[in-house]
Amino acid sequence: MNEFIQFILGRLSIEYFPKDPVTLGAAIGMPLTVLGLVGLITYLKRWNWLWSNWLTSVDAKKIGIMYIIVAIIMLLRGVADAGMLRLQTALAANGAAGPFSTDTFQQVFTAHGTIMIFFVAMGLAFGIINCVMPLMIGARDMAFPLLNAVSFWLFAAGMVLVNMSLVFGGFSNGGWLGYPPLTGLEYNPGPGVDYWIWSLQVAGIGSLLTGINFVTTILKNRAPGMTLMKMPIFPWSVLVMSVLIMLAFPILTVTLALLGLDRTMGMHFFTSDAGGNPMMYINLIWAWGHPEVYILVLPAFGIFSEIVATYSKKVLFGYKTMVWALLAIMFLSFIVWQHHFFTMGAGANVNAFFGIMTMVIAVPTGVKIFNWLFTMYGGRIAFKAPMIWFLAFVVTFTIGGVTGVMMAVPALDFQVHNTMFLVAHFHNVIIGGVVFGFFAGMMHWFPKIFGFRLHDGLGKLSALFWLIGFILAFIPLYILGLMGAVRRIDSYSDPTWQPLFITSGIGVLFIAGGIGLFVLQLAYSIWKRKQLRDETGDPWDGRTLEWSVPSPAPHYNFAVQPVVAERDEWWRRKQQGRTHVERSEYVDIWLPKNSPVGLVIGVLAGLFGFSIIWHLWWLMAICIVAIIIVVIRRTLIDDNEHHISANELFHEAAKASR
């Protein structure tokens, strides 16, 4: 009998309910919020609308919006985590107790890093790409629209798993990269590390599929006439990013799987006994991890390239060098990973090689910065909010790049490795590069997706708060790092550190203010959407194809398939006065039908992860069988498109232009 119960319940048990007040609050608050939402939707009778417009949608723009919504909600959680971390270090000086226990602190910094990289940065990247990349290459949709939905729902399932850990079982305490042997079974028998593994595994498979989808889309769905060298830079950056995903994410899949096997099957890949080799984990995870930082930053580079050209009213300077820089980064990013562990005993020659390669990778990055500056030079620059984000980016990212090159010198890195200096470096490049880039992109393309602009002044103010907050939060960390403060400490004895930690904490408040202003900007713009309406479809005098269609972009993107002659095709048409489309050019089109398959697979994959975390083997088997059945059924359907006639298209377009 006992055995049977154990079979059914796995290791689920009452003892895993949170006990300390902080997590308990979250554990009660979160389900209540979800219940509240469900109640609200029921009350407003919106289930049907939600189901047919969103949950089953395979339209890339809708999927993109869902990615962005999830990412912004996760951003709120990630910043709350950061606030907790800095509150602790502001207070816990010189023997004083901070508000959080060491274990909570460790879970919070692990959750912070994991969420920010996988669910905020990746989410914003995929979201923005889904919204605008097909439009920019003159495509109606992704190459595999349904697979795109599957990817999104896997991402969402991973997100749910991370947050579920808050309610039940606790999260990993092993840092965002989960180094063993600390994350091995011996030192971490609970479910926390398993939550970490399986949420990333599920979301990571989604990312992998997305990478395949983006590459196929860019290679196969471009408008006629758009050769690769006539493709705008943003899709180019997405192409390179996606190739990086294809080459790097399988390594993550393997690494997490091996750690999972160590933990659930008693294997010895990374254990400290029976021949296991923890150093191999460090190598594997960084062979994925370094490309990953470029996976994040390349689309941001692409966004800035479009923005700078548009708001300077000039052709992007050095298009070809931009492309070559992207390709150089793609190649180099695979031969620098060892710089993350110079100190771990590889020897002088190996360190020298990787150090030099790391310095080399800064060259193409620098080329891009100069190209943007030359694009601005002599332009008629419109200082709209996206340009303010860009300027903030140039300043902060350059500092981050310089400190990166400093750490590329192994001798210097021995001093600052795993100190607050390193923490400052990567926040410098990730906040200054990735986050600023995505905010700039959201403000730039918002009208194309929603049909109205975002309030410009509030956007600028938000950028200003982020910039000030960033400087306050991270410049002190550089100093602290040089003073010897190691990363991930929850208390310290040197009282001279405290003022710097307090300053850093104040910085987080400013960043929170910046996010608050962004939310305010959203709310205010929705309220004033009539005044902010984008009638023309081309509010910024844009250069590329997405601005040639009405705002918001229709679900089929282009009523008439555009044919491309030049890189800045829409700009060319405007110059030559050829923006009009004749009635005779309209033809019938076919679009993919909505499908619940994405959602279903997401739910099943989430349950699958949950079942492994809690050792519910029967549930795991059910999920596997169910996924196989769903996939088989789907592949046997040959008819999955619906049809829109030329007439309908013409009338809709006529209505939109009126």
Next chain:
Amino acid sequence: MNSVTNRKIEKYEKAELGFWLYLMTDVVLFASLFATYMVLKNSTAAGPTAADILDPTYAFFETIALLASSFTAGVAVLALRFKRVRLAIGALVGTLVLGALFLTLEISEFVELVGHGHAWTQSAFLSGFFTLVATHGIHITIGLIWGSVMIAYIFKKGSTADSLRKLTLFSLFWHFLDLVWIFIFTIVYLGAHL
């Protein structure tokens, strides 16, 4: 040319490219596992070494079975192209039987090893061995399921453009698994005795 066929061809071209790209990611996946195995090969923790327990004759028969199944998979595609539906189905059944034989041999080797006390928990080398070989085995299992579905599909639809395309992707997958196995055979089984 009628536009329905056109769209279908376009869709198929995308599916084919996408599938090739997927196979590339699978190459990276197996490469990571091979690298792991090579690193851990000598970490036997006083347990048996590869030379002690890995028997190339076992693997040799597995190789024969898989190579033969690759051949029959190729025959199936050709037969379908020439509208010889029954031959195609027969060849596919042959492929699956040979694949199942391969899997049976592999599993019995595993059972034997575990029976002698050499399970994946014994040493890092054994963890690496079981994981690498079983990952390939799982792929084969997926191939068997996919192949069975293909048989049912061709049985129902006959030799259409759709069924030919679907079968081509399947055979691509199957040949790919054959290739991966050749590497396993060389590096793991023959490599054990070098």
